[in-house]
Amino acid sequence: MTAVDPRLAGRSVHVKVPATTANLGPGFDTLGLALSVYDELEVTVREAPGATVDVRGVGAGEVPTDDTNLVVRAIRHTFDHYEVPMPGLDLVANNVIPHGRGMGSSGAAIVAGVMAAKGLLAGIVDLDSDALLARATELEGHPDNVAPALFGGLTIAWVTPEGPQHKRLTVHRGVSLLVCVPESSTMSTALARSLQPESVPHQDAIFNVSRSALLIAALIQSPELLHAATEDRLHQSYRASAMPETDALIQLLRTAGFAAVVSGAGPSILVLCSDPAQRLKAAELVRSHATTPWESHMLAVDFKGATVIERSADAAA
Template sequence: MPPVGRSVHVRVPATSANLGPGFDTLGLALSLYDELDVTVSSTPGVRVEVHGVGEDGSVATDGSNLVAAVILDVLARKGAQVPGLDLVANNSIPHGRGLGSSGAAIVAGIMAARGLLDGLVELPSSELLAIATDFEGHPDNVAPALFGGLTIAWLEPTGPQYKKLNVHRGVSPVVFVPAHTVPTKLARSLQPANVPHEDAVFNVSRSALLIAALIQSPELLLAATEDKLHQNYRAAAMPDTDALVHLLRRAGFPAVVSGAGPSVLVLCERPADRLRAAELVAAEPGAEWRALMLAVDFKGATVVTRDLG
């Protein structure tokens, strides 16, 4: 059992999944973070204090809180119990915008549990990914949140797997975040059960090219981020996002829907291109997009454990 007074500090990056053609497979960790402090308390129950995103009451502050539920689930899987938990969440990742906020919450809970169990029970990387995928349903967001960088995630009969790749240092992400949200369930519901053979072949070629572009040849990013499997089908649910993607791509910027949207991710070839992309978006009449100039996060989620005394 984790001792009373043990505390952990967790940091988890935002993520962008799909990256255009890599539907439910590719994910990228970004330098925007949720941070979490968890302390084992002698007072029964769970208490959650939220700052930043979610402090308006949209995030639960009791045991139904997703992060808290994940912590307790992981502890239970390992046969561990705690009398009580105090959580302080400092959230920066926007909710419902396609930047992996739910995946980050799940990973934060798993990493917090790992820290609380430090020295008591081992939680290897493969198990972390398996538990995160159990909660999220697919590994494309949780893999980069856990491990950082560019990840390829897939499912085997033995469970989810991943490969982490280092991104070319010239690749410079900028994310355009709108004020409105689009539920992930709605976006996914617009996907057809079957797609044309030629569209599948198209995306296979672009996904392969995207790996090469991200790790070696950023000049190929515009062609490599083309997609025919999901973005067009979801356009009706987010017309502003669709219009912005097309505007940016016509101007030569490798723009894609970030995750399930409605944010737009641009994978610029060089840092200066991000400023030009932001100027283009800002010049649009009625533009209400917040530009986030980010870097690729290479570390993934981290946890630091401290004991009283």
């Protein structure tokens, strides 16, 4: 048995990661918001090699509880990148973010693992914000979900030859969020992406550029522009056939004047409202017209992003 690095022995960390909603209509693979729904994770170094995961809440009995768990893979990926042998680990995952509903559950799992590694490696390796985003994006494949999960707020994410980048913005206090989640249906991100064409008409690309720019202004300064700013021609219509009730409810909401879009890859719906009363009306519209059970969540924008609390053996004593 390989001995645990003495610098890691006895260490434990607590991680908290927000859910996210990506795309926000026209900002495909670029824009994301952190939501006030959280997964929490406890990670403790142990003598025995390997990892075990105690999953509580969402995903219990469904997701892997060994080294193949996505959180463990993210921890290992980070340790491997910095050439530090990963010690044996005990994990307790308290999951609240729905899986397969377009609220960034996989991105949150990856960020939880990267943040856990950051805490465990404190004093050994310094992971700054660029490093955290790079490690998380390497696993997720694109930064639009992991950026808001890491940093909170509204994020613009893009990729350069030097790696993924982000800009965090503060959302206008008048913006209220409603996320409507179907009780039973799910959507695979891979399936959602497979439904999109390799190219789109030039005029559609121009349309989305204008709406994405307008959406930034609407979210940080002018919420009254949210309905016009959330129009999209790049991805939602192509995916509509795979989630017909989502599409029907979005069309209903938008016709009634609500800024409704697909949350991430779906099938959940995000409604960006200009005041709390408006989102109550939107929730009632969904409740009265949905043909299957949906849950409506009145959420706030999370402004902190992922956090990690480190505890050493000396500190715990």
